[in-house]
Amino acid sequence: MFRKILIANRGEIACRVIKTAKRMGIQTVAVYSEADANSRHVRLADEAVCIGPAAAKESYLVIEHIIRAAQVTGAQAIHPGYGFLSENEAFCEACDKAGIVFIGPPVAAIHAMGSKSAAKSLMAEAHVPLTPGYHGDNQDPDYLKIQADDIGYPVLIKASAGGGGKGMRLVERAEDFKEALASCQREAVSAFGDQQVLVEKYLVRPRHIEIQVFGDQHQNYVYLFERDCSVQRRHQKVLEEAPAPHMDEQRRAAMGKAAVDAARAVGYVGAGTVEFIVNQDGTFYFMEMNTRLQVEHPVTEMITGLDLVEWQLRVAAGEPLPLKQEQLAIQGHAIEARIYAEDPDKGFLPSTGKLIHLRPPADTAHVRVDTGVEQGDAISPFYDPMIAKLIVWDKDRERALARMHQALAAYQVVGVANNIPFLLRLIATQSFAQADLDTSLIEREQASLFPEAQAIAAKPLFIAALAELSKQQHAAMQVAKQSAEPVSPWNSANAWRVNLPAQRELKFRFGDTLKTVQVTYTQQGYTLVVDDQQSAASVIAWDQGALTLVLDGSRIAATVVDLHQERHLFADEQVWVVHYVDPLQIVAEGAALQGGLIAPMPGKVIALLAEPNSQVEKGTPLLILEAMKMEHTIRAPAAGLLKAYRFAVGDQVSDGADLVEFEAIKA
Structure with missing residues (x-):
């Protein structure tokens, strides 16, 4: 077993890996950007090395800096966590060349699954069911539109190298295709450095079910059952649970076999997730394989009683899988909710700031909190705004749901906007309570999830x-x-x-x-x-x-x-x-920002979409702001005159910054 490992990540996953490593007697090395100098993962690790400025592309995404940190500290292996370089084959190759063990799959497996298009071709050869779509290399916009027209709308444009809901657009009409394609490609380049996309048929009311697989260096494979990740917004998971509701043993075995076949086809080693899109009738299609540990892995741990990070470390050290398929069993039901610093009432815009007050529910046999922050820490504009993952377990889904309600109600956050009240409403919806699940659940339940403001009692x-x-x-x-x-x-x-x-x-x-x-x-x-x-x-x-x-x-x-x-x-x-x-405080009433549109959050201007001194209609896109690896389009609030932009492409803007000079046309 390794004596010392480096964690090439930050936040809650870095803290999660450190926890298991400490239990196993393995020393840990954290890496951090200048913005993360006082972060929780740095405080928990045995050693820590600064690898660059706040921007991820200058720190967490710089392969040379991470390899050098491992060499300087004598780390024998690197755990990539998820996101950042976790599925980057160049990083895996650099580890191999430096004689450092990459705690993950071999380069060939990352390469095979790194492109959604190539992965689908490989899965077709392995007889894994595929969603109808175009997965080829021709990226000409006109050609892609022809493919979309042939597939039939609605279609989903997806970044070939993507994940986490980034670089993904739903297109319901042919006339919207090219605008959506351009936006998707820009976001894909920003998040993954690759603008290639694929186009697939968008299934109506599908479920998103994924299978946790594990392989070792001795050609042993198992699947650790499934997770239902259907509850999403903007293709990003919000709630996950295991096992999937309404899953019978025959379908579980069929999906498990398909997932293992996918892993075996690429000679997979370590933890991986095979994601399927599932029709309401139970038919399922391969979507992608994530060659890393998933954000939602704790629900699998809760129903199996296993530590998947420990399995990763043991497999990477050359040990065989600890258990065989027939030794694995499901115990109870687990649900995970992602606690984010974001404002659901403002389109889920991320929120930044200091966590003035942070009181999570206590960890028990039924409740688990995986977090990368503590009271007094800050949610910065540079990274994903996750505060924590809240995971609950009980003997069945009904009791687990009651545990989740109790735990969410006990979670207290002050200092940033957060989605806890939204999550409480979400788990209370009739659809979720009755396990009537699909990827459009949030859209279907808009009325109950976003109720009209009530007078205070x-x-x-x-x-x-x-x-x-x-x-x-x-x-x-x-x-x-x-x-x-x-x-x-x-x-x-x-x-x-x-x-x-x-x-x-x-x-x-x-x-x-x-x-x-x-x-x-x-x-x-x-x-x-x-x-x-x-x-x-x-x-x-x-x-x-x-x-x-x-x-x-x-x-x-x-x-x-x-x-x-x-x-x-x-x-x-x-x-x-x-x-x-306060009666002693003089409050200036009625002051308002005149003549401008303000930035809803800190970010970078990446595109100016209208000409200065031009008349625009209400809803016209004016500029695109990039923040936390997502694009946000600022639109005209009314018909009027766009007098001037106050920032240029590439400029960083602060929350509340006046972006444009705009004059509404009086009716």
């Missing part, structure tokens, strides 16, 4: 008020302790007045609505009134935002986190964000 306002009162009282006590007259009424925060009831008002803004909570101090605590609702309240304990209170006889545990004037309230398995209106 009295209860969260009362909680916010009690937290504010407790905080102010605590601050007053600290001041009183330092005072020459600690019992002076001037050092009190109890609204004391001469010959008048002890009363005050607290104001909170929720969206565009201003709410006033009237507070009357009583011997038992407080009487709180908002609108026409009243509650008797008291605070049992307060500790830096952790609050135990009583409202009308009901005991409630809550957490209220301050972020500037925002108050993030966590209680009753819900979260609210209200704005505290």
Whole structure:
């Protein structure tokens, strides 16, 4: 077994590999960019080497820097994680030349599966079912459009070297094909350095099911059952589970055999995933093979009781597979949710910033959190905005789903926008609860996933008020302790007045609505009134935002986190964000950005799509912003005049930057 390994990755997967390596007594070397100097994976590793600036193409994607780091530290092997160089045959070759073991498949297998087009041809020879489509080398746009027309719309354009939903476009009409192709190719070049694409028939209401396979250097192969990854948005997985619902043993065996046949056809070694698109009638077609460990591998670990990273290390060290196919069995049901720093209400735009407050649910036999960040760390604009993977397990799907609801409800994040409330709504949809799964589930459930904003109830306002009162009282006590007259009424925060009831008002803004909570101090605590609702309240304990209170006889545990004037309230398995209106703060109302369109997130301008001083219609694409390896098109909000661009192609822009000078045409 290896004495020391280097992990050529970052974030949660680097931390995940380090965890297993430490358990096995293997020393670890982390690599990091300048932006990741204080990251969790750096803190956990035994050694760490800086490999370049923040941009991945100058650090995590520079093969020479990583090989040099392994040589300098004496690492015997390199674990690539997933993403970055994990499926890069040139990196695998460089490891071989340097005498360093690549913890993954051989170069030939990566080469065979690295091109989706070539892989499909190889799978056809191995008699693995294929989706109808064009997988050839002719990349002329006119020729590709002819192929798409022959296949019949809708079609899916996919980057041949792609993955993770990047470089992929659904085209439903012939007239949209070339624009979608150009965008797909630009994104493919940015993410993978290769603009080649393939075109396939888009199946209506398909499921996305993948098979975990393993091979060793002694020609032994097994499959570790399946994962259902159908719940996706923009072709990126959101929820994964194992085993797949409604999977009978006959179909499981057939898909497992097809996956093993695919692995055997390329002489595969190590962990790999064979992905299938599956019709509602159970027929399945090969999509691609990922020659690496997958993001969703924990659900397989939870239902098999195995450590797949340990298997990777043992196989790479030349050991045979630890178990044979007949020794493998499914135990229970597991579900994984990806916790992202993103705003679902703004088209899932990534969010960046410091994690002011981060409290995940505790790890137990039923709950697992794989993360690359801790409280105080930052989500940067340079990399994928994943905060963590939340994985739950129980004896069956119904109980696992209940575990997921409980764990998501307990997950607290403040500092960046996040998708936890969206995930809670998603697992509660009728489609997911009843396992009516397909890749368009999120689109089908739009109404329940994106409900209209509701007026805030009295209860969260009362909680916010009690937290504010407790905080102010605590601050007053600290001041009183330092005072020459600690019992002076001037050092009190109890609204004391001469010959008048002890009363005050607290104001909170929720969206565009201003709410006033009237507070009357009583011997038992407080009487709180908002609108026409009243509650008797008291605070049992307060500790830096952790609050135990009583409202009308009901005991409630809550957490209220301050972020500037925002108050993030966590209680009753819900979260609210209200704005505290400080009466001592002068707020300039009505100021608004005039004449411009602002950047919704930090990124780089990669294309200007309209001419300055030209009239454009509402919805006209104006420019393309690239951020976190994805393209975001900025469109005209109304018919008007595009006066000028404020940035050039290649410029980096900050969140909220004024991008263009635009004047709307008055109706």
